[in-house]
Amino acid sequence: MTSTNYFLAHIWLIPLFPLIGAALMLFFGRHLQKEAVNLFCVGSVFLSFIHAVGAVFALHSFDPDHRVFQQILFEWVTPGPIPAPGGPIPFVADWGYLLDPLSCVMILVVTGVGFLIHVYSIGYMGHEGGYYRFFGYMNLFMFSMLTLVLANNLLLLFVGWEGVGLCSYLLIGFYFLKKSASDAGKKAFIVNRVGDTGFLLGIFYIAVTFGTIRFTSVGLGDPVAFAGINQTLAAMLEQGRLIYGAPVLTAIALLLFVGATGKSAQLPLYVWLPDSMEGPTPVSALIHAATMVTAGVYMVARMNAIYQLAPFAMDVVAVVGVTTAIFAASMALTQNDIKRVLAYSTISQLGYMFLALGLGAFSAGIFHLMTHAFFKALLFLAAGSVIHSLSGEQDLRKMGGLYNSIPATSRPFLIATLAIAGIPPLAGFFSKDEILGRAFERHPSLWVIGFLTAGLTAFYMFRLLFLAFFGLSRVPPEVERHIHESPKSMTVPLAILAFLSLVGGWIGWPSSLGGVNQFEHFLEPVMKSVIPETGAVEAANHARSLEYLLMIASVGIAAFGIWLAHSLYVKNPQLHTKIAASWPRLHNLLVHKYYVDEIYDALFVNRIKDLSTAFALFDGKVIDGLGVDGAGWLARVLSSISMWWDKWIVDGLVNFVAKFTRFLSHPIRMLQTGVFSSYAFLILLGLAILLAYYGHHMQVLVRSLR
């Protein structure tokens, strides 16, 4: 790092722009016009994109081996020494950003695809209520995702990780008045919690093992004061404190992978992703296809140093990935909801990415991540455009024959479908072929599964294409009259993404076809082998002819899938129902998605419900019944005793005094007859007595008068 370029020095602006947009929307959005919402939210993402491009170009001008830029804004969490097996270790988490080739790829994908999807949303969400709310959440998502990919340590990455999870929850449940949508949001959030628990434990384990959670110390000057995981790991290997395949590393890698299975919808935690299609289509494109679900892939690739040293964890990643790939692909075969087919396809493609990671082909995984972001975002956006033009219809059985009526949607869709099916020279071909080639090299059995999945992928994607765009129209007549092409704000992003799906793979043009695979070379500094000596991943040394053969095979099976889909759904549209009828059990199993949701309900959801019922019962009977009501009852008994004492003893004494007085006063009271005459009589009587007593005085008086 020689001179600080404007874009690199202001790398913190990249996540900040969408955060400002989100804050504006969520605090003041209610009072803003739609035009203002567009300006702030789409504009903020555009500014982020410009800054991301600038930063990537600035980094690209560096020497290839020193393409790391790291900037710590401030020390964020400073809890002091934390306990660890080898004595307390100082621990610090920065709020800092790391830009290396890996995060370059991610920020370009996130801001680029994100910007296109924001533009698309202007058209798609134009008639929806809560317009500002939608864009506020989308911008908040962009902030979280950019924090995730730019974070220079695991804790900040986790902040972004949880932030995208939150936005995913909010946006899946965007139509929160619809019960299925709010349920799907909750499901996504809760299933992700399971994965996040593992991820968090992995972070803790890393913190106590390495004493730091910063990815690397490169670009920060003093490598002792600013320790990084990669450097600490290398030092520990050198000192012999850790060895290749150490159990600690396997445990860490597996725990982190648990987090990745949750976020990236791998077996067994994939169940939330199909339900997440309840959200608006741009959300499915941005969050549940292009960016958020790839966070797990990014995280594993980011921690590749640890994974490389944990062969068992690598095998687990590869096996889970390839199993998910074929499992999800088979479930996509029978889905009738256009978005759900794409959701299962996403799970399946994510499985490919994990297969690549598990095989040690980290850059191939990231390559597939990028190309997948292009064509899957395009597929979702085009599907959204189809839904838009059919007034909200998502059922493939009510589509058909749309190819010529909405050309600006159907042509990009065709390109994306060819790309995902792996037809050269579209993007998907290069990335998928690279993964399959590596699989053949390392584990031919995994290659077989991946190879079959490629066939399934081509089949279900072309089934989707044929059902939606070809054959006879099954659109209800009242909808058919309203079929219209989507507005420019939607079709232009489709065109740009279609272009990217066409040429996006060319930066990874394999050497066997006369290219240089720039992509892999670009990522190489981040993915370089850390395995000491002999365990190194041997460079590709197989024959060219084998590579050609593999390419021909994968293109062949894709072509076979396309041909099969064509003959089942276009040439002979009744055939597929006959086939389904002849294999009723298998068909049922697929239609019900292997009953996985039902099994989870029976195993976990209902058991937890039982547990909460038991707790509710405990609450009602013991806490409320014994505790609260019991205390109330006791207080009542005590107070009635006290009341009795008050009434009969305390008041009784008072009353006794009063009654005793009354009893004594009774004879005197009797004198008060109330009869006026008797009073007068008594007065006269008294007078008479007085006169009689003093009578002699009277006599003296009378005598003297004489």
Add this chain to the structure above:
Amino acid sequence: MMSPAHYLFLSLALFLIGCIGVVTRRNVIVILMSIELILNAVNINLVLFSRIFGDAAGQVFALFIIADAAAEAAIGLGIIVAFFRNRETVLADEMDLLKW
């Protein structure tokens, strides 16, 4: 010639008639009238002894008593009218509000 005893007997008679009236009659108006008789009996005595002793104070006193009796009659009748309005009676034995 009338001796002082005649006056005293007249006074005594009036006094006794008044007392018997106060004690025996139920009508408060009659009781008031009886009280007037008693007051006048006293007046006769005062005037008599004033004359015997040649002291005018007794007669002055009698004039005061007459004025007092007039005021008493006015107030007494006022009270009786007010009472009658409330209780619709002028009988003394029904005026028992202060009775226990």
